[in-house]
Amino acid sequence: MFNKVYKRLRAAQAEANTQPANQLKLSSxxxxxxxxxxxxxxxxxxxxVRPLLIGKKRKAALYYVEGLVDSKKVEQVSRTLMAMKEEELLELEDKETDFVALLQEQYLALEGSHTFQSFDEAIPQLLAGESLLIxxxxxxxxxxxxxxAKGRSVEEPQSEVxxxxxxxxFTENIQTNIVLIRQRVRDVSFKVQTTSLGLRSKRKVAILYLKDLVTQNVIDEVTYRIASIETDDIAETGVLEQFIEDNVLSPFPQISHTERPDKTAAHLLNGQVVILVDGTPFSLVAPxxxxxxxxxxxxxxxxxxxxxxxxxxxYVAAFFTVFLPxxxxxxxxxxxxMVPTxxxxxxxxxxxxxxFPIFAEAMLMEATFELLREAGNRLPRPIGQTVGIVGGIIIGxxxxxxxxxxxxxxxxxxxxxxxxxxxxxYNVAITFRILRFAVMIAAALFGLYGIVISYILINIHLVxxxxFGSYYLSPYAPFNSKDWLDLVIRAPVSLLKMRTKEPKTKERQTQP
Known part of the structure; x- marks a missing residue:
């Protein structure tokens, strides 16, 4: 499904705005x-460029980008091709089946090798670290x-304690991240669809879901939004999130992100779609x-x-964060x-x-703490923690x-x-910190009436x-009493027999 939608959307663009690589025709x-x-x-x-001779007569050439390839594999391929005898080469050519397929099967037995008929398909593979043989x-x-094989080893998440x-x-390697999820979700309905995004970067993107849980409407919507993206590069999941979210003007995140495989697997089992981007340790979850x-x-x-x-x-902390000042x-x-004497x-x-008046005093202190928090995030971790704690105490x-x-x-x-x-x-904390300043201004202008009006406007926006078609404020609105078993208070696991009504799934029951 993903590849069909992706190719269909790209076909029109390829006809109207053909890149130089597409115009190049292959020659023998x-x-x-x-x-x-x-x-x-x-x-x-x-x-x-490494020139080769196959069977001492047939010219060939091997191309690769230094630093991206495994030198041992390149040497292995070179030695194998150059060691071929003329008789073996002629025997392959005389067979009716595809010569290239036989060559790959019998001599280039490396998993992941492919044959392409256009530069537009082969060049991105070459730039990704593979070798090109002609x-x-x-x-x-x-x-x-x-x-x-590059990248850091699997470590404890840095952004989520x-x-x-x-x-x-998760790591920066998308294949490693998929494996971490597959180790937790061992189901044949677990599907992985991949493509590349970025007109220049050709960055690998994967959509993961459980086919017998996720509704087809959600899969189609996620696929369509991703396939519609036209930009030079998708550097991180945060960039992709901004392209595909429903309301770009809302301060509330409509797509969740996480660095934890166990949390991602739980979302998959809840009937949601996970999006991975190569080069970042964060996954996106929608809806x-x-x-x-x-x-x-x-x-x-x-x-x-x-x-x-x-x-x-x-929830109490959320109220304090937004409304206490x-x-x-x-x-x-x-x-x-209203307060005791x-x-x-x-x-x-x-x-x-x-x-200073009370409003100016509050804004001054809040701005100071935000500066300290941001400075602590940007500095090296041991120094940042010291600056945040000691700086706050000393300045206060x-x-x-x-x-x-x-x-x-x-x-x-x-x-x-x-x-x-x-x-x-983290993105929820940022949202509440932004809302705090807006509510403080309303309180300074209208008192408690301003706070109540702000609360009503926030709820109107959330409703x-x-x-991706799911009600953001469910099960508060629309109200669903059964989902309250796993809301503010979590009921015992034995009572959590159904998935939440939102996002919609094909199968709601979790415990037979």
Whole structure:
């Protein structure tokens, strides 16, 4: 399905805007083929040409990019071809079957070797690390599997801390990532469809799903959106996400990303589609719902009471992250009568001598903590943690001593910052941090009324949001009582017998 849609969309473009490589025709003369290939790579010093003689008479040439190929495999292929005898070569040519196929089968027994009839198909393989073989008299381009195995080994995820569960994480090699998922989902309905994206980079992209769970509409929609992308390069899954998400203006992520294979496998078993891009250790998951962004695999690895408590704390932390500074601003500025007299006097006393209004004070502290957080992320990890912790303590204490901010404001901002670290997904924390500033402005202008209006507008936006056709706010809206067993509170595993209603799946039952 993926390849059919992809080729159909590319056909029209190929007719209207044909690239130079497409216009090149294959010749059986090795001199013409060599000239064409060498012209394509003229000026590239790492492009290697190795002339060969097969059977002491037949001219051939092997092309590869230095550094991308495994030198041992290249030497093996060269020795094998040059060691062929004239009789063996003539015997292959006399057979009625395809000469190239026999050559690959009997002499170039390397998994992944292919024959192409156009430069447009063969050149990307050459640039990906394979070797290109041409033989005099054969109008075919033989791609020999010689790519060097590269990349770091499987390690613990860097962006998602594992408290309990598997310690392996994705790498930058897409094939390794597919293997990590296959080790967890050993089902014949597990399908992998691959293609390349990027008009210049030709980066490998894979769509993974369980055929007997995912609805055909979701597969078609994901396939169509990816196949419709026309850009020079898809450098990372974040770029792909921006191309295929439903609402590019929404601050809320409509596609989840993760570095954990166990979490990715859980999404597959939930009837969702996973997208992998070569060169990045992150996978994309679609469609998703809002409540899935609050879930972590540890919620299910621990007993239900522990998982429920931790998940409930995340929802409380989400409320603090977005609304705590704005509630403090509204109460101090407009609604002093809502707090007990002793607390009101304590707040007034702590603000004595502070030269800024409460809104400016809050914005100053929030901006300072955001700067410290960003600096901690960009610096080397040991130094970054030190800057984040020590810098926050020193600046907060100095600001209070200088009378620039009140001690209670430091407490409110610190509690807000700590709450924003509790989310399993980094992009969700970013979203809530953005909304915090918008709600603070509304609170400074209209008090608690502004906070209520902001809350209503956020919910209106969430209700209208979709992720590949799925209701983003389900099971809150539309309401589904059965899905509440695995929402704010996680019920015991023995009671979780059905998949959630959104995203839609072909089979909802998980426990017979």
């Amino acid at each position: 003369e090795i001199s013409e083929l060599s000239k064409t290939i060498e012209e394509l790579f003229e000026g590239s010093d790492d492009f290697i 033989i005099d008299g054969l109008p075919s381009l033989i791609i020999i599997a010689s790519k060097k 594992v408290i309990r569960g598997p310690r392996d994480g 998703i719902t809002f409540h899935q962004l609050f879930k972590s695999p540890e919620d299910y690895y621990d007993r239900w009471l522990i998982g429920s408590l931790i998940r409930f704390l995340r 704005s509630i403090y601003i509204a109460i101090v500025s407009f609604h002093q009568g 002793t607390l009101a006097l304590s707040i007034a006393g702590s603000r004595e001598g502070v030269p 204490d100095a600001a209070v001593r200088a009378g620039i901010v009140s001690p209670i404001m430091v407490i409110v901002v610190a509690l807000t910052a700590i709450s924003s670290f509790t989310f399993p997904s 209208g949001l979709r992720s």
